[in-house]
Every structure is written in C-alpha cells, then in structure tokens.
Amino acid sequence: MTSLDDLLDSEGRARLAELTGEVTSTPARIGVLLPAVARAVGRGPADPDDPDGMVTPRIEDQARVALLRAAAQGWNTDALVAEIGALYRHGDADEKRAVLRALDHLDVGDAALDLVGDALRGNDTRLIAAALGPYAAEHLDPHSWRHGVLKCLFTGVPLAAVAGIAERSGIAERGDAELARMVDGFAAERRAAGRDVPADATWLLDRLTAQRPDVDGATVPDQQRVRYDQED
Amino acid sequence: MRIFDPHIHMTSRTTDDYEAMYAAGVRAVTEPAFWLGQPRSSAASFYDYFDGLLGWERFRAAQFGIRHHCTIALNPKEANDPRCTEVLDVLPRYLAKDGVVAVGEVGFDSMTDAEEKAFVRQLELAGEHDLPVLVHTPHRDKVEGTRRTLELVAASGLPPERVLVDHLNEVTVDLVAESGCWLGFSIYPDTKMDEQRMVRLLADHGLDRMIVNSAADWGRSDPLKTAKTGQAMRDAGFGEDDVDRVLWRNPVAFYGQSGRLLLDPIDVDQTETFEGNSVLRGQRPA
Numbered sequence: 001m002t003s004l005d006d007l008l009d010s011e012g013r014a015r016l017a018e019l020t021g022e023v024t025s026t027p028a029r030i031g032v033l034l035p036a037v038a039r040a041v042g043r044g045p046a047d048p049d050d051p052d053g054m055v056t057p058r059i060e061d062q063a064r065v066a067l068l069r070a071a072a073q074g075w076n077t078d079a080l081v082a083e084i085g086a087l088y089r090h091g092d093a094d095e096k097r098a099v100l101r102a103l104d105h106l107d108v109g110d111a112a113l114d115l116v117g118d119a120l121r122g123n124d125t126r127l128i129a130a131a132l133g134p135y136a137a138e139h140l141d142p143h144s145w146r147h148g149v150l151k152c153l154f155t156g157v158p159l160a161a162v163a164g165i166a167e168r169s170g171i172a173e174r175g176d177a178e179l180a181r182m183v184d185g186f187a188a189e190r191r192a193a194g195r196d197v198p199a200d201a202t203w204l205l206d207r208l209t210a211q212r213p214d215v216d217g218a219t220v221p222d223q224q225r226v227r228y229d230q231e232d
Numbered sequence: 233m234r235i236f237d238p239h240i241h242m243t244s245r246t247t248d249d250y251e252a253m254y255a256a257g258v259r260a261v262t263e264p265a266f267w268l269g270q271p272r273s274s275a276a277s278f279y280d281y282f283d284g285l286l287g288w289e290r291f292r293a294a295q296f297g298i299r300h301h302c303t304i305a306l307n308p309k310e311a312n313d314p315r316c317t318e319v320l321d322v323l324p325r326y327l328a329k330d331g332v333v334a335v336g337e338v339g340f341d342s343m344t345d346a347e348e349k350a351f352v353r354q355l356e357l358a359g360e361h362d363l364p365v366l367v368h369t370p371h372r373d374k375v376e377g378t379r380r381t382l383e384l385v386a387a388s389g390l391p392p393e394r395v396l397v398d399h400l401n402e403v404t405v406d407l408v409a410e411s412g413c414w415l416g417f418s419i420y421p422d423t424k425m426d427e428q429r430m431v432r433l434l435a436d437h438g439l440d441r442m443i444v445n446s447a448a449d450w451g452r453s454d455p456l457k458t459a460k461t462g463q464a465m466r467d468a469g470f471g472e473d474d475v476d477r478v479l480w481r482n483p484v485a486f487y488g489q490s491g492r493l494l495l496d497p498i499d500v501d502q503t504e505t506f507e508g509n510s511v512l513r514g515q516r517p518a
Contacts, residue, residue, distance in 0.1 A: 032361075035328040039492070090279060090325045092286055093507060123508020155508065 004062045012042040020070045027074035037064045054129040054161045064098030069105050081111045088115045103135035110139045120148050129161035137164035146179045159200045175208035233257040235458045238483035239445035249455045250296035256459035260299040264337045266307045269450050275318045282326050291506035297498050303336035303366045311350035327361040333490040336366025340377040355388035364394045364489045378404045382411045418447035419457035427464035443482050
C-alpha cells in the first residue's frame with residue numbers, strides 16, 4: 001500500500017505534521033481537529049480502483065488514523081476509550097470510519113467493541129467494511145463476527161475488506177461450520193428468489209465446505225461434515 | 233435566476249418543496265439549527281439533530297440538485313432550559329465539520345440572562361472557529377432585542393462583516409445598517425416581511441449587505457419566497473444583476489467567509505444512498 005506520505009502533497013504533509021504536533025501536546029484538540037482533517041490535509045481515494053476505501057482506507061481516513069494515534073499517546077486507556085467513544089458518537093460517517101480504522105492501532109482491548117457493533121447494525125457499507133478490520137478479527141465474538149461476514153454478503157461489501165477472513169473462518173482447517181451453514185442458507189434464499197448468488201458467497205462457501213481428508217482418513221464433502229457438526 | 237436561500241429549515245419540508253425550489257432556481261441553501269416547534273428534553277436530542285443536518289439532510293438536498301450547508305448552535309429559546317445547555321460544551325466538535333458555514337441561530341428570544349450567556353459564549357466560539365455568525369432577532373420586543381444584540385456583537389470583538397442579523401424589518405433595518413453587520417430579511421406569507429415591503433427596503437437602502445431568505449420551516453411559510461422576491465424586484469424595475477446580487481452573490485459572500493461553501497453543480501443520481509438508505513424507497517427516480 002502506498003504510504004500516506006506519498007499520497008499527500010507537500011502542503012498536506014506539512015499540515016498533517018502541524019496537526020499531529022498539536023494533538024501530541026494537547027490531546028483534547030483531537031475533538032475539533034479530527035473533523036477538519038480532510039479540509040486541512042487532503043482527501044481522495046488511496047487506491048483509484050477502490051474509491052470508497054472499502055479495502056484500502058482513503059487518504060483522509062489514513063490521515064485521521066495517524067492523528068488519532070498521536071493523540072492516543074497522551075491518554076491512559078480509560079481516557080482514550082472515552083474520547084474515541086465521543087469522536088465516534090459525534091462523528092459523521094467519515095469520522096466514524098476513521099475511528100473504526102484506528103482501533104487496530106489503539107491499545108483499548110475489547111473496550112471499543114460497542115463501536116464495531118454500532119457500525120455493523122447500520123447499512124453504511126463503508127462503515128461495515130471499516131468495522132471488520134483486524135480489531136474485529138481479534139476481539140469480536142464468533143456470533144457477531146459471522147453476522148458481520150453475512151452482512152457483507154447482503155450489502156455487497158467485498159470480503160477482501162474482512163480482515164483475517166481465512167483464519168477466522170478456518171478455511172485452511174475444518175472450516176467454520178456455523179458460518180458455512182449461514183452462507184449456504186443465504187445462497188439458497190437468493191437462488192429461490194431467482195437472484196444471483198454473489199461471487200464472494202460462492203467463493204467463501206466453496207472454501208468452507210471443500211473436500212478434505214477426514215480425521216479417519218476418508219474423504220467426505222464438508223457439506224456433510226457441516227451437518228454432523230450441527231448435530232453436535 | 234440562481235438562488236441561494238440563506239435561511240431555510242429543510243428538515244421540516246417535503247421532497248415536493250425541493251423539486252419546486254430547484255425549478256424556481258434554488259441551487260444552494262443554508263439550514264440553521266433551531267428549535268423543533270416543541271421543546272427538546274436533553275442534549276442528546278440536539279446531537280441527533282445536528283447529525284441529521286450534516287448527514288441525511290445534506291444528502292437529501294443533493295438528490296434534488298441543491299447544495300446544502302448548515303449552521304450549528306444552541307438556539308435562543310432552548311438556551312433557557314438547563315437540561316439542554318451542556319450542548320455548549322459539545323458544539324466545538326460540530327463547528328469543526330465540513331458543511332458547517334456559521335454559528336447560528338444564536339441571539340435572543342425572551343431576553344433572559346441564560347439567553348445572553350449562551351449568546352456571548354457562542355460569539356466567542358465563532359471567533360475560536362473562524363466562522364461567521366447568524367443571529368436571530370426576537371419576535372417580541374424586537375427593537376430592544378436588536379439593540380442589545382448589536383451591543384454584544386460589538387463587545388465580542390468579531391468584525392461586523394462576520395455577522396448576519398436576521399428577521400429584520402422597517403423598524404430594525406437602520407440600527408443594523410449602521411452597525412456594519414449583514415442584514416437578513418425573512419419573507420413570510422403573513423408576518424415579518426412580504427415581497428413588496430422588501431423591494432421598497434431594497435430601493436431605499438440599496439443592495440449592499442442585504443440578504444433575503446424564506447426562513448421556511450414547519451409553520452405556515454413558503455420556500456419559494458426568495459424566487460417571488462426576485463420577481464417582485466424585476467417588476468419594480470431592478471435588473472437581473474441586482475436580483476443575482478441579492479439572491480446569490482450576497483449570501484455566497486457572507487457564508488463564503490467560512491471557507492466551507494460547496495457550490496459546484498450536482499450530478500443528481502437518486503439511486504445513490506446515504507448510510508445505505510436512498511430517497512426512493514424502491515420507487516423509480518424522479
């Protein structure tokens with residue numbers, strides 16, 4: 001990924017350095033500087049093929065993350081959790097997206113999971129994508145994470161936006177049977193309605209239900225394994 | 233005729249209004265934060281409202297080809313309710329956002345101490361955030377309210393050209409004209425001002441710093457009053473350039489001081505969504 005420095009012009013780099021200095025000395029300034037970042041520093045896609053920043057955060061997202069990381073140095077965990085909660089609560093969709101993207105870099109444990117939950121309840125695809133970054137991969141409970149993946153399939157968020165999709169869904173191993181069941185059900189409903197099954201759903205289902213040697217050496221379709229697992 | 237309505241409460245209006253406004257020449261608006269017609273009971277209610285002004289309403293206007301900006305403030309009436317005044321502490325977060333082109337509506341409703349305190353604090357915030365100010369003048373005791381308003385503006389140290397004093401009429405116009413502030417006139421179906429009185433004021437006072445708005449809201453009001461005033465100006469012998477100055481260039485000059493106006497034409501696509509929702513509800517685009 002192109003670095004933020006390379007994405008900004010010299011004026012933008014200078015402005016970001018200035019803002020970073022300001023929040024480093026006075027962290028509370030983040031409340032009024034974070035909203036102003038796009039205006040002050042720059043905005044636009046970091047990847048022209050991904051204008052909404054679903055997979056590669058946009059320039060203003062990356063600049064906001066950098067600013068928030070700098071401010072975070074000045075707070076203990078409780079104060080940091082309180083401030084990111086306020087930034088998210090009073091943020092517009094762009095600011096909320098940046099807060100979600102920043103969670104991967106902030107030492108808040110699972111204390112910011114309510115923000116992820118809020119984003120996953122909504123229908124803003126850019127927020128859903130940002131909510132399912134490495135922070136969610138590490139901290140989100142299995143039920144919520146699976147529903148997040150399913151929401152991506154429903155709303156057209158590319159699964160490439162879901163951090164750790166292969167690891168968390170256990171593609172390389174047995175495959176997450178519950179997720180496979182949910183995606184299979186989604187695909188069945190789409191087919192019943194005469195609608196296309198999104199390529200991402202097929203891709204995921206193929207991998208979750210691939211044929212692999214079973215524990216006793218026999219090879220069975222994982223579709224069957226899914227059924228066994230459900231009966232457990 | 234291109235029109236910038238510098239004071240209109242679009243959250244209270246319908247999509248029919250947006251269509252009629254566009255057809256009449258409205259291409260940009262500013263929506264000031266104000267009260268809802270009934271009291272809010274908590275600060276959180278303001279935050280949802282501010283989020284709506286900056287989010288859904290801006291999106292909704294764009295779906296009809298109209299650029300939407302807003303002003304953010306604790307309004308004078310609700311400045312009297314202690315349950316709501318914590319909004320003042322959170323305002324800086326909102327004043328920093330794109331799309332916010334002034335602090336407002338601030339000013340007086342009943343001329344109370346609480347109103348004055350909130351007004352003074354918000355004049356300070358305008359200075360801190362380098363934003364112009366939209367000031368509401370009271371319906372009752374208007375002359376005294378306007379006089380006190382101008383005293384507080386002068387004491388704030390804000391340059392008068394950064395302040396628009398609104399809802400003026402024949403009895404308050406001179407006071408504000410002398411102050412150097414911008415002069416706002418709300419054209420209503422029955423009260424405040426009408427088109428003919430407005431045209432006489434323009435003839436008497438000239439066009440400098442004169443701003444006309446519909447102030448349309450949830451009450452009986454008319455979002456086309458700006459266009460109708462433009463027509464009344466023409467009928468009275470004003471030229472197209474005069475109309476353009478009052479209905480477009482003056483409000484653009486005032487709010488442009490924020491550096492945050494967006495006025496480029498919109499490529500309307502009604503199938504677009506805001507946070508996943510469109511204005512269509514499954515219907516076909518208009």
